[in-house]
Amino acid sequence: MAKGRTFFEKVWDDHVIADLGENTFLLQIDRLFLHEMSGSVAMRQLEASGRRPASPSQVFTVIDHVIDSAPGRGPSDSHLPAGTEMIKAARRGSHEYGFTFFDVGDRRQGIVHVVSPELAIALPGLTLVCGDSHTCTVGGVGALAWGIGSTEGEHVLATQTLAQVKPKTMRINFNGKLPPNVYAKDMILHLIGEIGANGGIGYAVEFAGEAIRDLPVEGRLTICNMAIEFSAKYGFVPPDDVTIDFLKDREFAPKGAAWDEAEAYWRTLPSDLDAVFDREVDIDCSRIRPQVTWGTSPQQVVSIDGRIPDPSGIEDPGTRKLVESALQYVQLTPGSPIKGVRIDTAYIGSCTNARLSDLRIAAAILKGRKVATGIEAICVPGSTSVRAQAEAEGLDTIFREAGFEWHESGCAMCGHMGNDRLLDRRVISTTNRNFEGRQGPRTRTHLASPATVAASALMGVIADVSTIEKG
Amino acid sequence: MESFTSITGTAVPFMRINIDTDQITPGPEILRGRADGYRSSLFARWRYLDMDKRTPDPDFILNREPWKHAAILLADRNFGCGSSRESAPQALRAFGFRSVIAPSFGGIFFSNSFRNGLLPVELPIEDVRHLADQVEASGGKARLTVDLEAQKVTGPDRETYVFRAPSVLREMLLAGVDEIDLTLSRAAEIAAFRNQDQAERPWAYRPRRAGQAH
Numbered sequence: 023m024a025k026g027r028t029f030f031e032k033v034w035d036d037h038v039i040a041d042l043g044e045n046t047f048l049l050q051i052d053r054l055f056l057h058e059m060s061g062s063v064a065m066r067q068l069e070a071s072g073r074r075p076a077s078p079s080q081v082f083t084v085i086d087h088v089i090d091s092a093p094g095r096g097p098s099d100s101h102l103p104a105g106t107e108m109i110k111a112a113r114r115g116s117h118e119y120g121f122t123f124f125d126v127g128d129r130r131q132g133i134v135h136v137v138s139p140e141l142a143i144a145l146p147g148l149t150l151v152c153g154d155s156h157t158c159t160v161g162g163v164g165a166l167a168w169g170i171g172s173t174e175g176e177h178v179l180a181t182q183t184l185a186q187v188k189p190k191t192m193r194i195n196f197n198g199k200l201p202p203n204v205y206a207k208d209m210i211l212h213l214i215g216e217i218g219a220n221g222g223i224g225y226a227v228e229f230a231g232e233a234i235r236d237l238p239v240e241g242r243l244t245i246c247n248m249a250i251e252f253s254a255k256y257g258f259v260p261p262d263d264v265t266i267d268f269l270k271d272r273e274f275a276p277k278g279a280a281w282d283e284a285e286a287y288w289r290t291l292p293s294d295l296d297a298v299f300d301r302e303v304d305i306d307c308s309r310i311r312p313q314v315t316w317g318t319s320p321q322q323v324v325s326i327d328g329r330i331p332d333p334s335g336i337e338d339p340g341t342r343k344l345v346e347s348a349l350q351y352v353q354l355t356p357g358s359p360i361k362g363v364r365i366d367t368a369y370i371g372s373c374t375n376a377r378l379s380d381l382r383i384a385a386a387i388l389k390g391r392k393v394a395t396g397i398e399a400i401c402v403p404g405s406t407s408v409r410a411q412a413e414a415e416g417l418d419t420i421f422r423e424a425g426f427e428w429h430e431s432g433c434a435m436c437g438h439m440g441n442d443r444l445l446d447r448r449v450i451s452t453t454n455r456n457f458e459g460r461q462g463p464r465t466r467t468h469l470a471s472p473a474t475v476a477a478s479a480l481m482g483v484i485a486d487v488s489t490i491e492k493g
Numbered sequence: 494m495e496s497f498t499s500i501t502g503t504a505v506p507f508m509r510i511n512i513d514t515d516q517i518t519p520g521p522e523i524l525r526g527r528a529d530g531y532r533s534s535l536f537a538r539w540r541y542l543d544m545d546k547r548t549p550d551p552d553f554i555l556n557r558e559p560w561k562h563a564a565i566l567l568a569d570r571n572f573g574c575g576s577s578r579e580s581a582p583q584a585l586r587a588f589g590f591r592s593v594i595a596p597s598f599g600g601i602f603f604s605n606s607f608r609n610g611l612l613p614v615e616l617p618i619e620d621v622r623h624l625a626d627q628v629e630a631s632g633g634k635a636r637l638t639v640d641l642e643a644q645k646v647t648g649p650d651r652e653t654y655v656f657r658a659p660s661v662l663r664e665m666l667l668a669g670v671d672e673i674d675l676t677l678s679r680a681a682e683i684a685a686f687r688n689q690d691q692a693e694r695p696w697a698y699r700p701r702r703a704g705q706a707h
Binding site for chain 2: 036039040042043044045046048050052053059060063071073077079080088100102104105108122143145147148153154155157168169170171172173174176177180181182183185187189219220223224250253254255274276280283284287319321340341343344347437438439440455457458459460463
């Protein structure tokens with residue numbers, strides 16, 4: 023009898039146009055998402071080559087990366103002149119080629135990986151690529167999605183295919199239930215701390231187990247978002263009832279008979295019971311506490327009760343050097359507790375944690391309270407429609423009354439796109455990268471869940487959310 | 494695609510773990526534009542005391558002789574992790590690098606490198622350290638050879654290290670072939686696949702809303 027197949031193998035097999043030998047395959051690409059930074063480069067290269075897009079109906083564009091997020095922004099505002107030109111080039115190219123385009127001012131505009139599942143452009147079993155490493159986010163709705171470079175983007179534009187080396191498979195089982203005040207962000211940070219920032223190299227990663235099944239789609243998107251932070255290009259949760267309920271009736275979801283046909287196919291995709299993975303990792307969720315990073319890699323993470331490590335006890339010279347240089351950058355003392363570290367800024371935003379559920383969690387903590395004196399607090403909703411829904415629920419009022427700035431949607435303050443507001447500040451952030459300079463020159467970023475960020479904003483120091491009574 | 498067969502040159506020991514693409518080309522650098530192929534953007538945060546004024550940090554290894562002329566970069570685990578920005582391999586190439594040797598690479602960077610004439614070579618950490626020790630001891634005089642045709646690295650002591658590059662990417666880099674032309678030569682095969690697939694998975698091809706004009 024044939025051996026069972028994993029979700030990944032089923033989706034991969036259904037997209038193989040040609041076996042190019044030695045584990046490389048030419049794949050059908052169902053969706054290409056472009057944004058103004060890498061997407062405008064891909065469009066420019068395509069134009070320079072004299073080629074045309076092979077399948078414009080499968081291409082989508084959004085403006086998100088370099089557009090200013092400040093309230094009242096103009097349609098092409100960026101912190102650098104080259105940013106404005108990128109926005110205009112993406113706009114021009116998208117109109118010329120007839121791509122589905124979500125411009126600034128469109129209610130469907132927002133961070134690409136928030137928008138694509140929200141509008142059901144990403145669907146289970148589809149291959150979806152975008153010139154952004156966090157494209158793996160939309161594995162949270164059961165798509166096979168991964169980040170590509172702009173040359174690969176040009177290749178997809180010209181051919182609607184991509185040659186890829188087939189990765190190995192890994193399954194990560196989040197077993198048991200989550201304790202109170204522990205969220206999807208804590209699960210994924212804990213995992214990266216366990217397996218390391220290079221633990222996923224060469225793997226397509228399936229997230230499984232009771233805690234994943236219990237998570238709403240938004241939490242699954244948070245988990246998959248950070249697959250790239252342990253260097254797995256692909257991360258996903260195979261479709262189930264939760265996925266299918268989430269997608270039904272959304273703007274670009276199949277309708278009527280097409281939905282029924284699609285759903286029947288999606289039901290066949292989960293990994294077979296006898297499927298074999300190249301590697302399996304088990305995580306006991308009952309032991310996970312709220313997580314905060316202390317260093318310059320997402321793997322440099324501790325529980326909220328933990329302490330900053332001491333490099334003198336580390337044997338491997340490379341790892342010791344890594345810890346030493348991170349400590350120098352973040353200006354923290356080895357052996358001291360992470361809780362109580364004074365912060366300058368609290369930031370809620372990014373493709374990791376700026377969806378409606380994230381804003382609701384933060385608002386429940388902020389309600390009727392004020393951020394600590396001297397603390398700068400900023401909220402950037404993940405999409406224009408998340409922003410509108412939050413306003414309809416009155417969340418914006420809660421954020422504003424607590425002392426938060428309420429921004430327009432975009433990526434600009436997660437990756438440093440010329441805005442020096444966070445220069446040399448210590449930021450507790452719901453983003454995905456605490457790399458040196460990621461949020462600005464000498465900015466020291468501590469990654470955490472929206473709940474931990476909200477609690478820390480109120481206290482003015484890195485704080486344990488369980489010590490704050492929710493409103 | 495720029496071709497690569499074999500190169501011999503100076504190697505610079507840069508033995509850090511998790512060098513991410515935000516360090517190789519910081520975000521604002523991408524927005525500066527690529528008139529010089531991002532040559533001046535490479536490692537901008539580490540290379541300059543002041544990024545705007547471009548004041549070189551004399552302590553940074555790539556600002557010093559003879560390392561500033563290196564063609565090969567030796568690094569520790571997970572080189573090029575993080576963002577998918579293609580400016581990262583482009584900046585390394587524009588600076589003069591033809592190859593990076595490390596125990597492992599971020600997957601997107603690895604793939605982007607081939608497409609920009611930069612060869613990523615995976616060797617065990619012990620071997621990379623051994624090579625780094627030799628070039629360091631020689632003060633940068635020792636030379637390495639990276640041969641893609643034979644898939645081997647030859648160290649200053651003539652010891653050889655075998656590596657494996659993905660075959661399709663290897664052949665394209667050896668010949669300097671345009672990948673899109675290569676794929677388009679399979680146009681009939683692609684069309685046949687899409688015709689059949691479209692019948693089986695129509696929703697994958699027609700994502701527009703019902704009733705929406707195309």
